[in-house]
Amino acid sequence: MFGFPRSGHRAWRSGAVVAAAVALAAALAACGSSSSAGSGSTLLFADVAPFSGPDAALGPIYLVSCEGTVNAINQAGGVLGHKFGCTHADTHSDPADAVTAVGNLLQTTSNIAAVIGCTSDEAATVVPVFGSHKIVSFCMTGQSEFDQIKFPYFYRLVPPDLAESYAMTVIAKNLGYHRIALAFGNDIGSQTFVQPAIAAIAKAGMKVVANETLALNATTFRTEAAAIVAAHPDAIMTEALGNADPTLFAEIKQLNGGHMIPLIGTSAAISPAFYTACAKAVGAADFSKNFHADNLVTATSGPAYVAFTKALLAVKGKVAGAQTGNFSTYFSAPGAVHLYDGMNLVALSMVAAHSTDVAKWQPFIATIGDGVPGSVVVSSFAQGVAALHAGKTIHYIGPGGPTVFDAYHDSPGIFQIDTYSPTGAVVVAGGISAAQLRAVEP
């Protein structure tokens, strides 16, 4: 708290943060790490994500997913005599704070089976630390450096940010918009969308008429809103979490004669916290009528969806800090869906390897996720364990769909277009094909 606006310090901070991360990684690696859990001990998924700061809504979403997943795993008998549990570390939406938080986590917590979360706010600084400790991480970052640098213990089931920028552009094009305003937060995670979006909008034959950077710790954005309204955009592409987007939307509505301008958000906008805040700020009917977001295709029916929703509903109301809005929004929230799949892949890999030693079970993540010829498709941890005990090889397809891991352990998925109903339920409004994405790719 009491920090100054961050963007002015970005350059030296980046250097300091990277240096701190490298130093911490080296120091912690020197301490050594246990790669195999003691008999009967509880294995932990560590939710390393923002629980405070502008992106404070993200951590609790992942925690809901974690608690639901471990509950389902434990009810199915656990893994090799181990129960699972969840712990968390608050990164304060800040890469430097994240280094400290992870340092504390690793010093005070043993038996971490895998890390989940690690958003774009902190992934660049903490992923190397986890790697040095040989801890597998399923991250929610879209940062493009993870497409180009190999981190052996890093996995992600979400697309790179530039692909989301293209997806937002496709949505704008499909809806017939030509004049686009950009309003993105000044955090690392949001700013990564801006340049790809500008390039894709130009490629699609549309025009950027305003580009406002929102200081996430500012309290109002009236002048920014006025600049956007004055530019007469057909739609606004945006990601500014925390108070920023709800406040901006309310101010735009006021300055635009009480009318909303259509909004196109990222998949991060698919969360109960975001919907609730925006609906309260501008009215549920207005918001739901004017909002679209890209999101990865996730199951809305079938056995994987049933198992997933059952797992999450089992912990409804039991996770501290989680939103009390429309709980069904979690069923489409990328953080809930894809981390559930990631944790199931970890647990099933341990069972398949007959070991909690990461060196032995890690290779199974890709084979179970991507499948191998002759494997049996399973849609939940319980099904997977039963099949493995029956001596079969398995192919896990969870609510996030099948994985296709590349050399960097990225499995980007396929996009769809989501909207909200006035009650906050997520509605799938259409799909985005690979050809459509390629058409706007610069």
Added chain:
Amino acid sequence: MNLLESAIGFGVLTAAVLAIAAVSFTLQFAVTNVLNLAFAPVMTTGAFLTYEVNSRGVSVWVGLIVAMAGCALLSAGLNYFVYAPFQRRGAAPITLVIVSLGMAFIIEYGIAGWQGGINVSYAMSQGSTVRAGGFVLSTVQFMIIGISVLVMAVVHVLLRYTKLGKAMRATAANRMLARNCGIRASRVVALTWALTGALGGLAGTVFAIDVVSFNPTSTDVYLVLILAAVFLGGPGNAYGAMLGALIIGLATEVSAVYIQADYKYAVAIVILLAMLAVRPTGLLGART
């Protein structure tokens, strides 16, 4: 829409909200000798007290009264249970700043524990949008400006024409001398904590109405603006705080027209630093 004219209108609105907080903060500092960094979380407490009332279907304006009462109690309690014991033991001013920082965290995390880390809004209409020249403000925003002007007038009357106000000024100028002149300084200090706490509750609610969506950490950076306004005008000087708030409010909004908007709060800090370099006592001189 002329962006500059609009920004000036927005700056006046920002200044109106900031002025209530800055005047309250500076009065508190002048009379009690505590640079209370927990003032911003007290504001947040006020905002959430109003939210609690409002979420039960009661008007925000009724909630505002509850917030003022609650924050008066909270502020008085902070003094009675925390700051006063330290002061009695001769704690240095910097010690009290650190203590107030600790209290800021305690209150802020307390609110987060109470409400969760969620973004909330009041259930209230912003009213119709009024366009006056380049100003584009809602009815509620004009009401906020009106409330602020009223508060400034009341503070002026309090300080100039009432016994309490004169006692506050005397205590601020020289507590020992005031005591020797028969002023019950400790009572004046206690009343000042309650009064500025009530104003903090008012400022918090008005702030929350203004920003529409808020959470337990919303006033973190706002404290920097309050400090900028207070020290720009002259620490301990209520009229200086009003002037400082006006300058800071206008500077933040108008600068957003010409430079990248996420630097607008940095502009406030630059103005403050320039003032401290040129005239360390602030625009309106030394503490009164």
